[in-house]
Amino acid sequence: MSAARFADPSRILITGADGQIGRALTARLQQDPDFIAIPRTRAQLDITRRTQLEQQLADELPDYVVNCAGFNRVDPAEREPEQAYAINSDAVAQLAEVCAELSIPLLHLSSDYVFDGHYASGYSEDDEPAPLGIFGDSKWQGEEHVRRLQPRHIILRVSWIFSDSGSNFLLRTLEQARHETRILAVDDRRGCPTSADDVARVLVAILKQLANGADAWGTFHYCGAEITTRYGFSEAILAAARQYEALAVHELVPVSSKELPEAAERPASSVLKCKKLLNTFGIRQRPWRSELQRLIRQLYDAVESEQAKGRRVRAGDGDQVAQAE
Numbered sequence: 001m002s003a004a005r006f007a008d009p010s011r012i013l014i015t016g017a018d019g020q021i022g023r024a025l026t027a028r029l030q031q032d033p034d035f036i037a038i039p040r041t042r043a044q045l046d047i048t049r050r051t052q053l054e055q056q057l058a059d060e061l062p063d064y065v066v067n068c069a070g071f072n073r074v075d076p077a078e079r080e081p082e083q084a085y086a087i088n089s090d091a092v093a094q095l096a097e098v099c100a101e102l103s104i105p106l107l108h109l110s111s112d113y114v115f116d117g118h119y120a121s122g123y124s125e126d127d128e129p130a131p132l133g134i135f136g137d138s139k140w141q142g143e144e145h146v147r148r149l150q151p152r153h154i155i156l157r158v159s160w161i162f163s164d165s166g167s168n169f170l171l172r173t174l175e176q177a178r179h180e181t182r183i184l185a186v187d188d189r190r191g192c193p194t195s196a197d198d199v200a201r202v203l204v205a206i207l208k209q210l211a212n213g214a215d216a217w218g219t220f221h222y223c224g225a226e227i228t229t230r231y232g233f234s235e236a237i238l239a240a241a242r243q244y245e246a247l248a249v250h251e252l253v254p255v256s257s258k259e260l261p262e263a264a265e266r267p268a269s270s271v272l273k274c275k276k277l278l279n280t281f282g283i284r285q286r287p288w289r290s291e292l293q294r295l296i297r298q299l300y301d302a303v304e305s306e307q308a309k310g311r312r313v314r315a316g317d318g319d320q321v322a323q324a325e
């Protein structure tokens with residue numbers, strides 16, 4: 001027997017739709033007959049602009065809003081705190097307020113950086129946040145606004161996001177590995193890499209259950225399965241990429257956080273415990289290693305098909321030249 005389907009597809013408005021998670025979520029929703037995706041990039045909907053927010057949400061009246069917008073640059077946040085708080089906190093407050101006024105549940109993404117990283121075994125949803133820097137503090141304040149202003153919310157804290165677009169550790173490591181013979185990687189910071197597509201899978205699973213009547217609001221954690229360090233993640237990235245390409249790098253050097261000075265202090269442990277999500281929604285963690293393999297294969301397939309297209313175009317040009325001659 002096929003699974004029960006809801007009568008009408010749910011309409012999901014996605015803010016920050018051009019970011020890593022925004023893109024992955026849009027792609028998944030667009031393939032799912034249970035949903036209609038309403039993606040909004042920053043250029044289409046700037047969440048810091050209240051009038052624009054009010055008008056678009058009132059016009060669209062989506063069934064749910066998923067806020068994938070954010071100021072996510074951890075070091076720049078220390079230099080531009082006004083920007084970080086404006087987007088991650090103040091704008092989230094007005095988004096939550098507008099959603100509440102229009103009775104639209106809000107799904108909001110937050111971060112492992114709300115914690116100080118002292119619990120090596122990991123953090124559950126009940127642990128007390130104690131952000132170390134501006135980025136983490138701005139995300140924590142954003143969460144608090146959501147809790148206060150729109151009780152029908154899901155706050156999903158995620159960690160170490162990687163994807164095939166935007167700025168992320170995977171793409172930066174690949175870029176370095178192609179041009180540098182020696183790469184330094186921090187080995188005293190532990191966490192769980194998580195693919196943006198895997199987060200999108202989790203959001204879709206939550207949305208389906210909410211649309212089917214689940215009354216389970218609150219804060220949840222999600223990350224890929226298996227704890228590693230930045231060094232361990234780099235090792236895995238290089239091993240996966242070497243299946244497809246000879247890289248320039250021949251030395252991966254483990255270093256401590258102190259040896260790689262950064263503007264913002266980062267939590268030593270970013271590990272998120274994900275039991276509540278499993279117990280509430282039955283959603284299991286996926287191993288980040290298989291997500292990484294899949295993504296790397298996809299990246300190289302894309303390069304190969306671009307090269308093949310280039311060869312066809314060049315061959316086509318040649319034909320034209322030959323004909324003209």
Ligand SMILES: NC(=O)c1ccc[n+]([C@@H]2O[C@H](COP(=O)([O-])OP(=O)(O)OC[C@H]3O[C@@H](n4cnc5c(N)ncnc54)[C@H](OP(=O)(O)O)[C@@H]3O)[C@@H](O)[C@H]2O)c1
Binds near residue numbers: 017021042161167
């Ligand atoms: N990346 C991570 O490792 C990580 C870890 C934990 C939690 N998260 C959280 O997950 C969420 C999504 O992360 P992500 O990695 O997908 O981020 P991302 O790739 O940086 O995407 C964020 C998107 O938000 C847009 N944006 C910025 N300011 C905006 C505004 N005022 N109005 C509308 N859109 C705006 C950005 O546009 P521009 O590019 O034009 O600025 C970008 O397209 C964020 O809440 C983030 O804090 C991310």
